Amino acid sequence: MNDNVNHASMLVCLESKSAIAMVLRVPFLMWLFATCFFSGGVWAVDKPNVIVIMADDLGYGDLSCFGNKVFDTPNLDKMAAEGLRFTDFHSSGPVCSPTRAGLLTGRYQQRSGIPGVIYAAFDSNRHHGLYPAEITFPELIKGAGYQTGMFGKWHLGYKKKFNPTLHGFQTFRGYVSGNIDYHSHYDRMGVLDWWNGGQVEDEKGYTTSLITEHALAFVKKNKSNPFCLYLAYEAPHDPYQGPNDPAIRVQGKVVPNKYAEGQIPRAYREMVQTMDTGIGKILELLKTEELDRKTFVFFLSDNGANKNGRNGDLRGFKGSLWEGGHRVPAIAWWPTEIPPNCVCDDLTMSLDIMPTLLELTGAVVPDGHRLDGVSLGPALLGGVMPDRKRKLFWAYGSKRSMRHGPWKLLSDQRVGGDPQLFLLSEDISEQRSLYNTHRLRAKRMLSELKAWHAEVLIGATSQPSDP
Template identity: 35%
Template sequence: MTWQTRLLFACACWSVGGGVSPAQEAGRGALPNVVLIITDDMGSADLSSYGATDIRTPRIDSLARDGVRMTAFYANAPVCTPTRAGLISGRYQQRYGLEEPMPSAGRPGGDVGLPGSPYSLPNLLAQRGYVTALVGKWHLGYRAEFSPRAHGFGSFFGLKSGYHDFYAHTGGDGKPDLWEDDRPVVMEGYTTDLITDRAVRFLEDHASRRFFLEIAYNAPHWPYQPPGRPSVAIDNARHVRPWDEATGTRADYVAMVEQVDRGVGRVLDTLERLRLAPDTIVIFTNDNGGEWLADNRPFFNRKSSVWEGGIRVPALIRWPGRIPAGTVSPQVGITMDLSATIVAATGGAAPAEARYEGLDLLPMLRGTVAPVTRTLFWRTAVGGRSQVAVRSGDWKLMLDGNNAFVFDVRADPGERQDLTRQRQDVARRLRALVAAWEADVDAEWKASGVNPRGAAGAVVH
């Protein structure tokens, strides 16, 4: 057992000590359903409940009113593929060589992915009798051994690439990118609405079963194509990045987010209509910080960086009667905590063999345990620039290229007051933590023979 695993195991045991699992509560005859909703490239301040003034998101915000809003939640990574790998595996994605966005199938590095495992989040739930489905974005591999089905999703409808045209349903290579399980399909419609339609249908078809449904919207990821206005996004063959061409406006972005909100509303209404809401955990989050049209305030920088603006994301969780309504939690969390939390809520902790590295957040969110101090790590090399960060308690060490910065991110969430000179003791302590963590995760991927760095190259993500 590594030092990091021992630390997380100790925190998890301490946080739930003396309590009982949700399944053991008096009068609880059945385990909950779970609906996990993930958006793509949404800014940390692009929901009304997180301070947005030009975007209306009443249905998503209702989860904050009826549940808990987390104020210190992080994505596993500042880009798509690695965060999703952390969610599905419940572990740091560096252990699988997935540290950068996965390119299209026919490009260098496009033949990699997250190998199927009996301990993947959907597989663990399927083993517990849950009907499982993914509707929306995958971006963890094109081949069958990397597919949603290989990880325990009983069904999959959606896209496998990072970039996706909302009307043509093509990926970054210009090829069709809409799938039913591992079979390409052709459909008309706006992708956000197609995802919502299929999610609603799944709920209607499986209302009598325990289910785990992941709804992974690709909005508001670029191309910035608002609903009701079909357009040609960009020349796919050129693979240009969104900031290379002034495509899209804030108004386009707002329309895309608000369409997601309508879709979430339809999902919530369906749960109510089918009388499933009282027994369903609904989780809303995002995969990384927002792009150039997003609002990441008060955090600095954006997607592709491990500055706070690239990794701080919204997180809302509703579980009627289990999580107090209208609460705000300062508990520090990360995407892979959702894996541990979902598994714990649906029948107990993951088996030791799964080696989950996330923390069950429920005791803290329910208020039965005080917030737990965390030590979390991030690393990226998107665009060829190496960045590594660690947050330990309120302190964050940011290594950006050859520069090191120390911040108290509780007092200075915008990372404006570099305290490296004054707190060399903190810098030295956190550097040692980073070195130990990197040695640990890199030993695992090196043993697998996978190179996580540079595989993606210049990729549209």
């Protein structure tokens, strides 16, 4: 994997997949033009359609356009070739629920009371969720005159009071837990988990294919109206089941996942490629219906891969604050608006998607409501992000992390000793801590990290302590 932050101020546009035709350090005036152009809303399309596609546990190196040599993902590769690929894009959390809360609200998930996973077990925090009082992008975009739909994984509350239809989605087909059997649609506890709006209503089919089919139907139905579509695929989260594998889970029982030798890598490939095929169908439908020139599509993963996936040269996996836990593949696509064959190396995050969508759709954030993300507009238009020394933060369990440009600090509240400091532009695999030679920088970053964590907890939404 050659993607790193060595060129944090550089945006590369390729004439072809095989050769670099231009490597340009974008000067300040080009950035200024891009910023003003985007913030002024000067686009060829008024009220474009917007689609957000999220994979589940897909690693930084799981797509062939991000270096996977084991199997191909031709449709996502084509999406990247026709659009913009982000190399330093991060999820706001290293696991499912937190990242999804951050994506929908444009704010660090700690503010909405979802710093960790919402588990399926009855004796866990299953009763927690994203309260309807939280302001989400589908709610605001719906208010701007859009049709809104969500298909796939919610994972922001099992109770009906947290249902996606209470957060601005007019249509919802999918599941509310962290994962379900791809065929029987039962969650880890043996509870049927396939919904139509606010009611459980099962339908036969492989979840990845069902999500794609509902998305295609939604686009066809709303092709004459501006729409906002959120696709949250289950792939390639466990259980590891390809389209032709048998069901594992049954009603009313907790059934452990058991796999035959060689099943996981084979199923993993099929799961990713089935999702890739579905995304290809969606992009092709947009072209067939002549919607591609007025539809913005953004693809990302909710966190890094676990040990069954690929995170390239990154250290760590899902659930960690090493780069492998939260640096994820991301692609933006919008023919005629986003230049093709481009790569953005600037530090960006899933929290940035909401402000980007709001600017595109003309939706308005309520007065006094603060978003933590920033618009990706300058990058989409072929420029760079305005703050090249941007500061981003993570917290999961006892662990804390901070980025300031190419510098990264890691701290664990449970473990004594010094934090770790890495210069990612020279050490993308986080192997050599520079704390001893850059103590002042590390202490300054640690102070900022502590201040950030204290600030996001001020006024944070309270979750009930008892089921």
